[in-house]
Amino acid sequence: MSEGTVRVQATVERLANPPVPRWPVKVTIELSQRNRRGSRLTAKIGRQWLEGVIATSRPPGLVGFLARMPSNGDDIILVDGLLQLPTGIRYGAPPSAQAEVDPEEGLYMPPTQADRDGVRALSEDDDEGAWDGSVSEALQAQQACSVNGANVACGSCTAVEQRISGIATNLVHVPAAHVIAGAANDQLNDLASQALVAMRTAAIADGAVAAGSDFLKLVSGFRDYPSQARIWRNKMRQVFTTFGCTNWAAIDPVVVATSQALSTVAPPHARNAWLDRFRQELRTAGVAPQGCVDAQIRAAARAEHVTVPASGPIDIPGVAVAIGRKTVATPGSSPHHTGRAVDLHMGHAPGSTGVSSSSTNVTWQRQQRWYQWLVCNAARFGYHPYNREPWHWEHTPPPSTAPVPGTPTSSALDDETTQIRAALGQLGLSATQVDAFAAGQGIAALLPICRALGPVVLLELLRRLHYPVAYILNPPHSYDSDAQANRTLGTTNFTRLAPRLLLTIPGYFREQARQSRDAVEAFILESMGWLIMGSIADRVRNAINVDFWLPHGPYWATAVPNPIPAQAASIQQLILRMSLIDTNLTTAEFNGRAAAWRNGAAGRQWFFETGQGAQPAAQAFYTDAITGAAPAIAIPAVANISTQRGQVQAAWTARVAAADANPATPPLSAASTLALVRCQNIPVAGIVGGVDLTRITSLEIVSTWPVLRPAARPKRSLSVLAATRPAWEGVMRSIMELGWNDLLFQTAGTGCFRGTKTPGTVAGQNPNSARNMSNHSLAIAGDFNDFENKQPRAGSPATAAGTMDPRLIALFRAFNFRWGGNYTAPSTPDPMHFEYI
Ligand SMILES: [Zn+2]
Ligand SMILES: [Zn+2]
Incomplete structure (x- = not known):
């Protein structure tokens, strides 16, 4: 490939x-x-x-x-x-x-492990003869753990990579006594600098470094992003010139815009982040490299050992970036942008340089006592190695010295605030918009989420909302005006984002569960999504003093017993950090719940989506399959509702005729249009089968979003045409059992005797559409999460796609409902709307 x-x-x-x-x-x-x-x-x-x-x-x-x-x-x-x-x-x-x-x-892939390895490779220049294996392995293999005065037994030294990420904060100059000549202007994060000084002082005290020597002095610290971007821009210019491309004047601003756009992303970036963004910026600007000569591109690629397919069109941006990267790191790719990565003076093998990762040099550096001292001691100072480059260390202090959740130091708070600001920048907010967001308490509302899950997950959650910038700044709601919403709720436009963002947490964990190979672990992750959402929600409520409502989790969501089930360390850590342990729960009870999940709709869906479990077992939510037993939730046969449709249609025809005959509402007038789209009690009481109430079982759906907890009245039922009740109940029960209440939690209702509402120019409506009967008149249609799935209108930031999750669309489809988001011209897409076919 x-x-x-x-x-x-x-x-x-x-x-x-x-x-x-x-x-x-x-x-x-x-x-x-x-x-x-x-x-x-x-x-x-x-x-x-x-x-x-x-x-x-x-x-x-x-x-x-x-x-x-x-x-x-x-x-x-x-x-x-x-x-x-x-x-x-x-x-x-x-x-x-x-x-x-x-x-x-359009297909884009997040970084794979190979990509992450690639990030490492390009963090420094020399990539000749890479060394494999960990630091500790190397030490043990060489039996060379004796260090003057360090008093450590051979084999007990462990130094483990713990790679850094994050934007640079609190930069200071490292005291001159610990900096090599020529690097006097280099800076580091203040804590990283203090730790470096303390570490080198200790190395001298232990005799690993002679007092007057240069070893372990800082050679290179913080690398500033703008400088890297400038060097890279020059490199790109040079590469495109060797290609013979004639329109550098047009490409140059795109190169600049690409680096600019990525400057707020926490480094180090994924290997292809710059290239991916560059392609996107080229498309946005409508620019493509022109005049480039295939033979020249191939020659340049050959010279740099970059592979180009022998035939077919050449991916010019891809080849240009691959060539550029051979000598210059793309902006953002180096951990040195964090201000917490250091290159230390280690000396070098004869005939080599201090930063050569040739195996000769790496082996030589690893045999020096100052390096071995670092392996045994650096972690005490929060420094961790980078296996491939003995000179490169990163300051990632252990959790014990990191701020404890809930009691942040002011510098940690500043850090999180900076991280949230960076995330908002990533979403396209300008600096001025971010300032307004902060002033309106928006960042205060997001802090508990960032503190609990970290900035990377926060950004991921924000992305999962699929909100355009206008929505981030003023999230959609069910009220008549922003002022009314904020008065009722006690919010600002900006604090309304947090409650909605919290509802992306179960989905995030559901996706994590789909990366797992183990059903119990997947069950814990799916449960944790709901429990963590609830726990963070309380902190957000306190932070902004707004007691907003959120749905509870599914019945199977559970904490874990003590002792914690044997799972990956990262999951155990999260369980401990979020206090998701129920000491009253026995291991047997927990195992019972896990088995219930596994055999229920949610577990079967996990098997289906991950392709695990015995084949042809793993099938979709709407059937059983693992066991071959009858479907858990059977699909009812399609109901024939033509008789009822005919009866309601007759009532509708009469209503239109009456309006036309009324001088106050002449045909196609604004008055007539408004009269016809007005909801009336549905006349289905008299039709065959009438209307039934569909129970919503344990699902929680409100009609207003957001809503305060004391005021929230979750609906217990919906009115639907009796003949379609089994289908509606199948949908609702499936959602409940699958634990997808985070995807569907609000409804604008089902039955409503009226004409079709389509955006238009007469009183905001299309007057011709208003004369057609809406399927809501039959109580066979429902509008869900309508506050953020409006039909597109001029000036609205909403897209035709809305935010409806593909899982819900698939689920409704299976139960014979059509999704309004698929409507095509002359109809308008209506993503809130599902109707029985
Ligand atoms: Zn380095
Ligand atoms: Zn509708």
Whole structure:
């Protein structure tokens, strides 16, 4: 696989017992890398769209269903938002095929482990003959642990990599006595500087470094981002010139804009962060390299050992960045941008340099007593090694000296505030907007989330909202005006973000659970999402003094017993830090709950999405499968509602005729339009079967968002056409059992006898649409999470896509509901709306 392509594999199979009877064909599409999170990846085979599509994590890809087998020769087309990406795969004699798709048009992958390793490789210049194995292994292998005065037994030295990330704060000059000549202007974070001085002083006291020597002095500290960006810009100019490209004048501002855009992201960046952003900025600016000569590009690439495919079009930006990177690190890629990474004077092997990672030099440096002293002692000062470069150490103090959650020092608070500001910058807020956000208490409201989960997760949660900048600054709500919302709730526009953001936490942990290979661990993660949301919510309520409502978790969400189940250390740490231990819970009870989850809809969905469990076991939420038993939640047969439709349609025709006959509401007038879109009591009492109340079981749905806890009245039922009640109940029960209440928690209602509402110019409505009966009139349609899924209007920042989660769309589809977000012209997409087909 060449860099920049995603391998695609598709499998089509006819199921003997399809989970949804009308979808007998299952299509599995596997990608070699993960898709950009959150975008709605789906696929089309020939003219058939996949139904009930759910993204899978392991392997990355998607699973969906078809009503009939594809025809020979049908194309498989991946669809990412509005982009259609032909895979080159055609359905044919073999039921599976492989192809590659060009990801430039929208598929994006987060960094893999190989990428992260790549970040390390480019953190320093010399990458000749890399050394593998850890520091401790090297020491033990050489049996060379004796250090003057350090009094450590051989083999007990452990120095473990603990890589740094974060933006530089509180920079100071390191005292001159500990800096090598020529680096006097280098700076470090104040704590990293103090620790370096204390560490080197101790090394001298232990005799590992002679008092007058230069060893362990600072050679290189903080590297400032603008300088790196300048050097990189010159490099890019040079590379594009060797390519013979003629439009550097147009490319240059895009290079500058790319670095500018990334300057607020906490370094070190993922390996391809700069290149990915560069491609995006090129598209935004409508610029492509011009006049470049293929032969010259190939020659330049050959000279730098960069591979270019022998035939086909050349990925010019990709090749340019790959060549540039051979001698200059892309801005943001070096841990030295954090202000907490140091290069120390170690000396060097004969014929080498101090920063050569050749195995000769690395071996030599590791044999020196000052290096061995560091291995045994640096952790006491918060410094940790970088295995490949003995001279490079990073200051990541241990948790015991880090601020304890809940009792931050002022400098830790400053740090978190800075991190939140950086995250907001990442989302596209200007400095002025961030200042306004902070002044309106927005940052105070986000602090508990950042403190509990860290800035990286905070940014991820913000991204999961899919809010444009205008929404971040003023989140949508159910009230008539911002002023009314804030008066009722006691919020500002900015503090309204935190309650909504909290609801992204269960989804974040659900996704983490999908990275796990272990069902119990996945269960703990899914549970923790809800418990952590609840616990942080209390801290946010206190921080902004607003007692807002949030739904409770699903019935299966549970804390863990003491002793904590044997799971990964990172999960145990999180459990301890968030106090998610229930000492009254026995291990047997916990195991019982885990088994219930595993055998229930949520666990089966996890097996389905991760591709784990015995095949053909793992199937979707709407059927049982692991055990082959009857579906947990059966799909009711499609109800025929044509009689009821006819009756309500007759009532509607009469209502329109009455309005037309009324001189106060002449046809197509503003008055008539408003009269027809006004909700009236539905006249279905008299129709066949009438209207039933669908119970919402334990699901919590409110009609207003956000709402104060004392005022919240979660609905217990919805009014729906009696014939469609089993389908509605199937949806609601599935959501409850799956634990997806975070995805659906608000409704504007179901039944409403009125005309169709479509944005238009007569009293804000389209007068022709208003004359057509809405499906709400039959009580077969529901509007959910409507506050952020409005139909697009002029001037509205909302996109046609809204925020409806693909999982919900798949779930409703399975139960025979159509999603309004798929409406196409002449209808307007209506992402809040689901209706029975
Ligand atoms: Zn370094
Ligand atoms: Zn609707």
